[in-house]
Structures are given as structure tokens and as C-alpha cells.
Amino acid sequence: MKDIFNTYIQSISEKFSHKETSEMGYRTDFEILLKGIFESINVRRIDHDARAKQGNKPDFVVLKNDVPILYIEAKDIGISLDKIEKSEQMTRYFGYSNLVLTDYLEFRFYRNGIRYEEPIKIANYDLKNRSIALIVSNYERAATTIIDFATSHKEPIKKGEHLAKIMGGKGQRIRDNVVELFRIRDKNDEIIKVYETIKKLLIHDLSPETFADMYAQTLVYGLFVARYYDETPANFSRREAQELIPASNPFLGHFFDHIAGRNFEKRLSFIVDELCEVFSHSDVKVLMTHYFKLDLFGNKNEGPDPVIHFYEDFLKEYDPELRKRMGAYYTPLPIVNFIIRSVDQILRKDFGLAQGLGDTTKLTNGKHKVQILDPATGTGTFLSATIDNIYNNLRTRKQDGSWVSYVHHDLLPRLHGFELMMSPYTIAHLKISLKLQETGFKYFNETKSGKTRLGVYLTNSLEDAAKQQNLLAFDFGAAIAEEAKKAAVIKNDTPIMVVIGNPPYSGESSNAFYTGHDVYKVEPTGGKLQERNSKWLNDDYVKFIRFAENMIDKTGEGVVAMITAHGYLDNPTFRGMRWHLMQTFDEIRVLDLHGNVKKREKAPDGSKDENVFDIQQGVAILIAIKHKDRRDKDVKIFRADCFGTRENKFKYLENSFEEIKWENISPTGVNLEWVVRDNEIAEIYEQGFSVAEIFPINSVCIVSGKDDEFIKFSKEEFDKEGVDDSKVRELIYRAFDTRYINYDPQTITRARLKVMKEFFKENLGLTFIRNDQGAENFSHVFVSKVLVDGHLHPGLTYAAPLYLYDDTGSRVPNLNWIIVNKIKTGAGKTTPEDIFDYIYAVLHSPTYREKYKEFLKIDFPRVPYPKDKKQFDALVALGHEIREIHLLESPKVGQFITTYPISGSDTIEKVSYKDGKVFINSEQYFGNVPEVAWNFYIGGYQPAQKWLKDRKGRMLSNSDIEHYQKIIVALVETARIMKEVDSIQ
Secondary structure (H helix, E strand, O other): OHHHHHHHHHHHHHHHOOOOOOHHHHHHHHHHHHHHHHHHHOOOEEEEOHHHHHOOOOOEEEEEOOEEEEEEEEOOOOOOHHHHHOOHHHHHHHHOOEEEEEOOOEEEEEEOOEEOOOOEEOEEEEOOOOEEEEOHHHHHHHHHHHHHHHHOOOOOEOOHHHHHHHHHHHHHHHHHHHHHHHHHOOOOOHHHHHHHHHHHHOOOOOOHHHHHHHHHHHHHHHHHHHHHOOOOOOOOOHHHHHHHOOOOOHHHHHHHHHHHOOOOOHHHHHHHHHHHHHHHOEOHHHHHHOHHHOOOOOOOOOOOOHHHHHHHHHHHHHOHHHHHHHHHHOOOHHHHHHHHHHHHHHHHHOOOOOOHHHOOOEOOOOOEOOEEEEOOOOOOHHHHHHHHHHHHHHHHOOOHHHHHHHHHHHHHHHEEEEEOOHHHHHHHHHHHHHHHHHOOOOHHHOOOOOOOOOOEEEOOOOOOOOOOOOOOOOHHHHHHHHHHHHHHHHHHHOOEEEEEEOOOOOOOOOOOOOOHHHHHOEOOOOOEOOOOOOHHHHOHHHHHHHHHHHHHHHHOOEEEEEEEEOHHHOOHHHHHHHHHHHHHOOEEEEEEEEOOOOOOOEOOOOOEOOOOOOOOOOEEEEEEEEOOOOOOOOOEEEEEEOOOOHHHHHHHOOOOHHHOOOEEEOOOOOOOOOOOOOHHHHHHHHOOEEHHHHOOOOEEOEEOOOHHHHEEOOHHHHHHHOOOHHHEEEEEEEOOEEEEEEOOOOOOOEOOHHHHHHHOOOOOEEEEOOOOOOOOOOOOEEEEOOEEEOOOOOOOOEEEEOEEEOOOOOEEEOOOHHHHHHHHHHHOOOOHHHHHHHHHHHOOOHHHHHHOHHHHOOOOOEEOOOOOHHHHHHHHHHHHHHHHHHOOOOHHHHOOOOEOOOOOOOEOOOOEEEOOEEEOOOOOEEEOOOHHHHHOOEOOEOHHHHHHHOOOOOEOOHHHHHHHHHHHHHHHHHHHHHHHHHHHO
């Protein structure tokens, strides 16, 4: 052995002395060394892959009888192994049971990601002098340790977090290998057939990468499920796992027929067998007890959801981003329990079902009346909570003795769930099975030949029963087809009375084929929806609400209880949806939990308002009730609002359904918003005209997609880049902040050419938004003569040009003449500019903004018609004055009220305001800046602050210094004129 090491060290020493040698140069020597070490235990194969340097897998694998027994990651001599040990790459290597990290001279040992043994050096190196000094005394120890490490029995896993790390690492390896298989294998390979089957029968837009992720998670977590049910802890294999999958989950059983089958991919079998070896040294049930002691927030209380806790630990190692997304949509138990309790109370009170969700009443056809469905089951939280509710009510009535029989005959036949993704489907089965086991129901210990199964099916709720095409001969395809077939019975032939859950929210719907929600794309009268862009109605949550509505409508009675995004409550685009739901249900209750980050929602007292999920969309709980014989012609609609911290919202949800202070609302007007408002004021407001109606040609504004690339502070910056001068145009970027854009409709994301081309010539444009995005006060209006950026105002900015040009250069007013003629009735003769200025004045009225602030949050601003000519003319004059000031064309803005007294770098470093001074750095400031100007909002922003902050790090030119002082005058003058507008209004 000594000679083998001496030869090895001598060879790499010679190469090390030549600076050009890299880690790749030592690989042949290292392979020879390994063969010498492992010859004594009859190891004849050592593979290494040059591509491994990319960090996808270790550099060397030692195989005995074609089974990997050791992996080795090699780094160049001189690379710090301490740093490598802490790197992301090493985190991925938790998926390798036996791993050695080496720089060819030092060996570090890791078993399932944990340091094992002390490092062993066989030489020291001097990087400066390019020399190597032998440590002969360590040769033998290095050889025996490497052999023992590769061949010794594995130590037991003692912590759940450690097991999750190992599972995450194995999952990554399986996923990456599956992706690689798609590259090198043909369509006849079994794993490719599995992919094609799922794509054809379940997820039609499934990519190989997404499939690889789904496959890896299902395999790894499926093994975990099997091990959980294993009563012979001394050994475990994938073939044993095949027999251990509970009867409650026939699909997973078929999946493991594939895993344990003769055609299972060999390169994956190594990884799976390694994981089985890890499981054989892990008492999964004992490890899981830790998770029963933690609540949803990680506190040491009796934990209700150990399966999810462990799954989150697994995802943290397997894919942190996926864990983040999963955590964002996992429904917290306070929400789930509130919904379940509410449905239980409604069934008892409104439908006369004495046992609520647990009621066993049957219909004349012999089916249970209270059929329950979660169409987006996810990990089974709602169904698990339903079981809890029913079991606890049964115990309260001291009927525990009948529970096992009840589950078999009166619960499982009416508890249904649909889930599209294999991994949460697998977890849902585990969670619900464990929940039933907790209560004493043990039927799921049967083998696959048993008749008992859980009614959670792998299917797409929004799709009709899958057509069973030529895949039925393939067992895995038959299993999926069978799931779809059973789900179709639920969809088509089962009188669902309760639909619960938390459906997915996705503006870019994954279910484009579904058209059932087209019934929502109507006006409240039933005519076609008059919206140019109704894409928000294609959100998946809208489709699931429609699915739920249709299920209850077919049954003729029942309850929908879901938590979803809350945009449908007041967004004008959803008016047809609100109207349709009002036609279907007798009673609708919405509990708006708010938390809309995009709208910057706050509690009524101004305090922080948090989302109950880690998402930006606000959410609401919808409870819709339908009776068989509609008692009242008009639907009753109730609303409640809950603001504040997440913790306070969870506390609020401890109230019963009946304890909530519901407010009866009467949706009116063209939009039928489900909001609390003064209907008298609403009636007055809606008598006015919408700015989007009087200017028929309008649209959202430019979105460049890359502001840093396409938008510059000066034209000269584009000149330096050689941009075609004819494409460079002025752009109003923010209020009082005009920049330049490389306006090439072929390259920017949204050019909005139809409207923006009207600003190529002399024009005026009104800018506004459709709602105020939750701002405390409405200020989202401005004026422009040039192109307009889509984020001039927070949210989506609209622009309406006053004139439209034809190809000859002639122009016509962009005005709705029906509205104009009605204006003339009170105002007399007018010009297009007069009408523009009248609107501009009204929109700057503080009284108008305050009185109608709730309506300005919902739709385009509506402007009252003028009372008479005197009022109209006065407002036109003030609107004209504000317009000229905002365009910085008024002589007044050149009459500075501020100073700039200190010379210096003129560079904006840190912006601050104190005692009338606006500091741009430690020495220079603008003096005499009124506080009203500093804090004043125009266009949704505070221009006196934003203009400077957007230029942090830039040196101000003399023109910039003058421009800022003009802004201050404009802000002060705007505040003054707005008061005058109120005196006329």
C-alpha cells in the first residue's frame, strides 16, 4: 500500500510543480490510487465523468457488483475545503450516502451529509513554492478508513430534520437524472412512457422538467409513506415498499409496481436503493413524534399537522423556492377550521341536518345526502379537518363505539377530493390515513387487494373524464385512467352538497381548455361583457368557483365555502361573475381578510394589515348557500371585514359563523360591487360620466420591460449608444419627471402604439387609473403632451389623448359626443380643451376625492355633469391653470420660492427634509421648501421626494436644479388652486 501512495504522490507532485496543471490533470493518478486501495475487496470498477466538474454530481463513483458504494468529489490542490464544505454544491450532496471530499491530498468523509471521521492528510502542499511534503504515516490509515467507510453498516438516523435532508438530496439526484434521461433515451423507455401517460391523461402542458420534479417527489415521499407503514423495521427495500403502500391509495400502489418492476431505470435504482438503505436505519414513526409536538408556527404545542411540517423540512432541502411557493398557499388551520365549522353550522341551521357535516341522511336513491368535495385537495388539509370535526361531534354525543363502522359505511362513501399533482396527492393520502388511524380506524392497513380506499383521486377537477386511449395496456396508464374514471362518477353522478377548499390562484391559468366560466363574461343584464381585457376572469380561482357553483346548481341545494383571492368582490371586470352568483344562490356571505400588498391596504385605524398567506393578493372567504326551493326572489348578501396582523386575524377566526358581525349589503349600479357603501352617494356618483367613456380611445400605457435599457435621463445617452435618433422620444415617466425612451414597438414589451402614436404630434393627454390601488387619498391623475409610462401612477396607468390624428395630419376630438352634448346642456358652447380642463379641475377637488373615495378604489373616475355655465366656466379656468402648472408651462413656476445657497458636488447622496431644507448630501440643500410641497401627492407619488430619490448617485445639472425648484412651486400652487376648486364645487 505504501508503494501505491508513493507512486501517486510522486506523480501529482511533478504535475503540481507546473502551474498550468488543474484538478483535471490529477484524475488519472487518483483513479489508479483508488483501484489500488479497493483491490483488496474485489472492486474493479471506478467511474469518473469530466462533466462532473459542472457541479451536477460527484467526480468519482466506486462500484461493487455494479452497485455504488462510494462517491468522491475532487477539488484542485489549493482550493479551501472549508469553503467547499459550506457551499451550495455540498448541500446538494446530502443525497449521497457515502461521500468523500478531497483536494487529492486530504480526505474528508460524509455520511448522508454529516461529517464522519476526522479528515486525513497524506501530504501537505506549499502553494507559493509549488511543492508537496509527504505524510507517510497516514497512508495506511487513509486506505483502511476509505475502505471501512465505503463498506460499513450505516448508522441510524436520529432526527427528522436529518432524514429530511437526506430525502431532499436523494430527490434532487432522482430529478436531475430523470431530466438527463429525457436527453439520452427514446420514447420506448418506461419512464418516458410514464411521462407521456401523465401528459396525455392529466397535465397536458407537462414539461419534462416539471415531470422530473413531480416524479422525484412522489418517489421519495412514497417511499417515506411505505416505510411509515412498515412493521418490520430491520430491513426495507423498494420491493417491500410495493407491498406496504396502503389500500387507501391504489394509484400509489401502481406507481410502486413501476418502481419495483424489472424495467425500472437502473441509474435510478441505485439512488432508490440507497434511500431504502437509509430508511432501513430510520424509525420513521419515532422521528415523526417530534413533529406532533410543534404547532403551525414551530412552537412547542400539540401539533396538528406533522405531515406538512415534515414535508416542509423535506422541501427546504429539495427545493427551497418550491417550499416558499408551497408555504405561500398552504392554508393555515385557523382558516380551515373556521370554514369547516361554518359549513357544519349552516347544514344544521339552514338545512335541518341535525349532525351537520356528519349527517348520515340518505336520498331516495340510497346515496348519502351530505356529499363533500374538495376540488383542489392539495395536501388534504380541508378533508382532514372535516374528519376532525365529524369525529369530535360524534365523541361529544358519546357515540365513539360506532366510529369504525361509521367511517366505513357513512364517511368514506361521501368524502371526496380531487388533486392534479402527484406529490401533494401522495401527501394528502398519508395525512388523511394517519388522521383516521388516530381516531381508531385501521382498515387502511389492508393490502392492495383490500376493498377500502380513500376518495381522493388524481384528476383535474376542471376537465371531463379522461379519454382512455391506447395507454390502458400500460399498468401505470390504467391506474391513472381508473382514477379519472372514479372521479368522473363524482363529477357527473354524485349529488355534491358541500364544496370546500382553497383553489389555486393563477392569472396565467393552467386550465386554458376550461370554458365553464364563460357564463361570467357577461354584463349583469346577460349581454356580452363590454371589457377590452377580461383576462382576470381567466384566473384559476374563478374557474374553481364556477366549478363549485355548477356542482351545487346540479344538486339543487348546498354550500360552497372557499378561500380565494378577493379581487372578484369589487373589480368591475367581475361584475358578470357577481351577477351570475347572485342568480344561483339564495344567500352569499363574504369575509374579506384583506392583506392586499399591491393595494397597500391598511387597517381602518392606519395600522399594518397583513396577509394570512405569504402572497401579495388579498383574500376572502366565500360562503354561498342554495336551497332547493328558493324562498326569496332576491339574494341576501352579507359582508364582514377583518384587518390587522395575521395573528389577530387568526384570533378573529376563532369566532363562530354566527358570531361574526355580518353587514347586509345591497349591490347596485352597473358593477354590482359586493362592498359596504352609501347607496345614496353611489346613486349620485353613478349619474356622472366615466373618464374612460368620454375619451373613447384610451389604453394602458407603455411597459418597456427593461427600463434601464430602454429609458434614459437624457437623449445624449442614446446618442452614445448609437440608437436611431428617430426612435428616441420624450416620455413622462413620473409626475414632473420627463425622460427619453427608445420607442421601438418591435423590442419593448408593451408599446401601446394605437394610443401613443397620437402623442407624436401636438396633443394633450389625461392620465388616470382604474382604481386607486388602496392609496389613502386619490391623486392618480396627471396631464401629458408626450408618451406616457405605464407606471406613471402606481398600478396600471391609462392615457386618453384629447385629439386623434389621421394619415393626412388632420385631427378630430377624441370625445363621446353623447356625453359632450349632455355637458353642453348645462354649460353651453364648449371646446375640447374646455371639457378637458373641466374634468381636470373636478378630479383635483379635495371634496370630490373624499366624498367618492370608496368608488375611486373600484373603477375609472366618474365626473359629475356641470350644474350650469357659471360653474362650468369657473372650473374650466381653474383646470386650465392646474394643467399649465403641471406641464410647467405657467409663468408662475419660474418664480422660485426656494433657494439653493451652497456650492458643492451637486451629487444626490442622501435625501432628507428638516426645517424647510431638503438636503441632497451632507452640505447642499434646497431652502425654504414648504412642508406642504414636501409631502404633497400628485399622480400617486410625492414628487418633491421621489424626483430626488430616483436620481440618487447622480450629479444635478443647473437645469436639474432649476427644474426641482419649479416642481416645488407647482406643488404649492396645486394645493392652493385645489382649495379654490372646492369653493366652486
